[in-house]
Amino acid sequence: MKKIINNPGHVVQEAIEGYMCAFKDSITKVENVNGIIRKDLKEKVAIVSGGGSGHEPLFLGFVGEGLADGVAIGNVFAAPTPNTVQHVAKAVNRGKGVLFVYGNYAGDVLNFDMASELLEFDDIQTKTVLVTDDVASAPAERKGDRRGIAGDVFVLKIAGAASEKGWSLDEVTRVTQKAADQTFSIGVATAPGTIPGETEPPFVLGDDEIEFGMGIHGEPGLKRTKLMSADELTDELAEKLLEESNIQPGDEVAVYVNGLGSTTLLELLIVNRRVAQLLNKKKIDIYDMDVNSYCTTQEMGGFSITLLKLDVELKELYDAPASAPYYKKTQKIREGVK
Amino acid sequence: MSIETANSITASQVKDMFLYVGEKVIESKPLLTKIDSAIGDGDHGIGMSVGFTKAAENLKANEFTTVNDVFKTVGMSMISSMGGASGVIFGTMFVGGIKGLEPKTSLDLQLLASIYDKALEAIKLRGKADLGDKTMIDAFQPVVETLKVCANKNESLVEGLKQAEIAALQGVENTKDYVAKFGRAKSLGERAIGHQDAGATTVSIIIKSMKEWLEGQGNE
Numbered sequence: 001m002k003k004i005i006n007n008p009g010h011v012v013q014e015a016i017e018g019y020m021c022a023f024k025d026s027i028t029k030v031e032n033v034n035g036i037i038r039k040d041l042k043e044k045v046a047i048v049s050g051g052g053s054g055h056e057p058l059f060l061g062f063v064g065e066g067l068a069d070g071v072a073i074g075n076v077f078a079a080p081t082p083n084t085v086q087h088v089a090k091a092v093n094r095g096k097g098v099l100f101v102y103g104n105y106a107g108d109v110l111n112f113d114m115a116s117e118l119l120e121f122d123d124i125q126t127k128t129v130l131v132t133d134d135v136a137s138a139p140a141e142r143k144g145d146r147r148g149i150a151g152d153v154f155v156l157k158i159a160g161a162a163s164e165k166g167w168s169l170d171e172v173t174r175v176t177q178k179a180a181d182q183t184f185s186i187g188v189a190t191a192p193g194t195i196p197g198e199t200e201p202p203f204v205l206g207d208d209e210i211e212f213g214m215g216i217h218g219e220p221g222l223k224r225t226k227l228m229s230a231d232e233l234t235d236e237l238a239e240k241l242l243e244e245s246n247i248q249p250g251d252e253v254a255v256y257v258n259g260l261g262s263t264t265l266l267e268l269l270i271v272n273r274r275v276a277q278l279l280n281k282k283k284i285d286i287y288d289m290d291v292n293s294y295c296t297t298q299e300m301g302g303f304s305i306t307l308l309k310l311d312v313e314l315k316e317l318y319d320a321p322a323s324a325p326y327y328k329k330t331q332k333i334r335e336g337v338k
Numbered sequence: 339m340s341i342e343t344a345n346s347i348t349a350s351q352v353k354d355m356f357l358y359v360g361e362k363v364i365e366s367k368p369l370l371t372k373i374d375s376a377i378g379d380g381d382h383g384i385g386m387s388v389g390f391t392k393a394a395e396n397l398k399a400n401e402f403t404t405v406n407d408v409f410k411t412v413g414m415s416m417i418s419s420m421g422g423a424s425g426v427i428f429g430t431m432f433v434g435g436i437k438g439l440e441p442k443t444s445l446d447l448q449l450l451a452s453i454y455d456k457a458l459e460a461i462k463l464r465g466k467a468d469l470g471d472k473t474m475i476d477a478f479q480p481v482v483e484t485l486k487v488c489a490n491k492n493e494s495l496v497e498g499l500k501q502a503e504i505a506a507l508q509g510v511e512n513t514k515d516y517v518a519k520f521g522r523a524k525s526l527g528e529r530a531i532g533h534q535d536a537g538a539t540t541v542s543i544i545i546k547s548m549k550e551w552l553e554g555q556g557n558e
Contacts, residue, residue, distance in 0.1 A: 079421045107424070
């Protein structure tokens with residue numbers, strides 16, 4: 001795989017340097033670790049996210065108002081170290097506690113948990129909400145075992161908005177957990193993504209093959225099939241997604257179609273059109289739709305569909321303004337448009 | 339036991355041993371990547387290589403008088419540089435066993451067995467995994483049990499590690515029969531069967547390399 005890199009061991013550091021050059025007005029790097037925090041920290045519960053590199057613009061692009069106050073960044077596809085998380089949490093803490101919001105992976109849990117223990121010595125209270133949106137990774141009765149994929153965006157959005165309201169750590173945690181419980185995703189892979197510096201991709205798919213439910217690190221999915229049309233593919237994915245979620249006719253959802261890296265916006269928009277048709281047919285109300293590539297895996301091909309089931313409280317938080325280098329939302333005045 | 343006897347090595351020799359182990363693990367990066375890619379996300383070899391590179395840097399920069407500090411340096415280098423599940427777990431393999439241990443200037447089989455026994459408990463506690471979950475524990479627990487048995491029989495350090503390597507390799511073999519209950523391979527279910535665990539493989543490489551280094555010393 002052709003990659004525009006220098007030393008493979010320096011990709012994370014050099015990418016952060018480039019990011020800092022572009023956005024230094026609004027963000028600061030935490031000294032000595034791969035952590036980034038926002039400059040305009042407020043007197044509120046701090047939201048800290050993070051995970052492995054290689055998924056840009058997650059996580060570093062989501063530092064800002066109404067989103068993460070800080071992110072801890074690991075090596076490519078590897079969780080950040082405990083001391084990275086610890087230093088980021090200390091840098092953003094304003095005495096009101098820190099909520100960790102991140103995808104449910106063994107490595108991330110181990111490192112964030114170890115950081116929580118270290119932060120106890122600093123008298124900083126932490127809570128954790130794990131994003132568990134990938135329905136292909138475990139059955140519904142084990143929702144807590146599911147991995148976190150593009151659903152990070154919705155859950156982080158809700159956490160950031162709740163914290164901006166000045167709520168307590170317990171309240172921010174409660175509503176963020178609710179958002180995590182109501183976020184469901186499913187993905188399909190058409191091609192692998194390669195770790196910079198590696199010559200072999202982590203898995204191989206035939207030219208005409210796709211894999212349903214494949215994880216964003218190439219974790220094997222539900223089944224392999226031949227490539228099909230966008231509508232057929234979207235229908236099959238969306239049906240499975242609804243089957244594995246608790247979303248019923250009459251429910252209201254925010255929809256996010258996420259590209260995994262090399263699938264183009266042109267293709268993603270075609271998928272989004274079909275998702276809208278299908279949800280309309282099923283009498284599921286669409287509150288909002290977003291089509292983007294926030295959670296990528298290098299040049300991996302494919303996409304995921306994420307649904308956040310909304311209630312009155314979540315809708316208000318969803319609509320709150322947010323502004324980070326790679327995610328923006330202006331306060332929306334809704335006119336009852338479906 | 340005195341430092342001069344063949345059955346124990348000095349802190350400085352422990353440092354050299356782990357420098358050698360690090361080289362061997364780094365050499366195994368392509369193999370570990372391949373094994374991990376089959377059922378995980380393929381980053382295990384890269385992570386271990388990052389950790390042992392950092393450990394080598396920190397070991398080379400210091401002189402050591404206690405075994406404790408050598409283990410601590412290796413473990414903390416991993417925890418602070420690797421990230422991922424491997425960083426915490428393999429870091430704990432080195433720091434988990436020296437907590438509360440009085441300073442030791444030399445390492446014999448009894449001490450190694452006791453350090454790794456405590457480390458195993460720490461890993462189980464942190465990782466919430468046990469034997470049969472298709473993790474590094476499947477190799478490390480047999481290693482610890484074997485080291486303890488050999489230590490009770492007053493075997494030499496190298497003999498203990500020889501036996502431990504056999505136990506580790508059997509443990510790696512056993513992981514092929516297991517469904518993963520932990521980590522990213524968990525979602526595979528039955529499809530993980532037939533594949534060995536990358537973390538267990540690394541344990542076997544570490545033990546094998548420790549043994550090789552000791553054998554090399556004996557030949558000098």
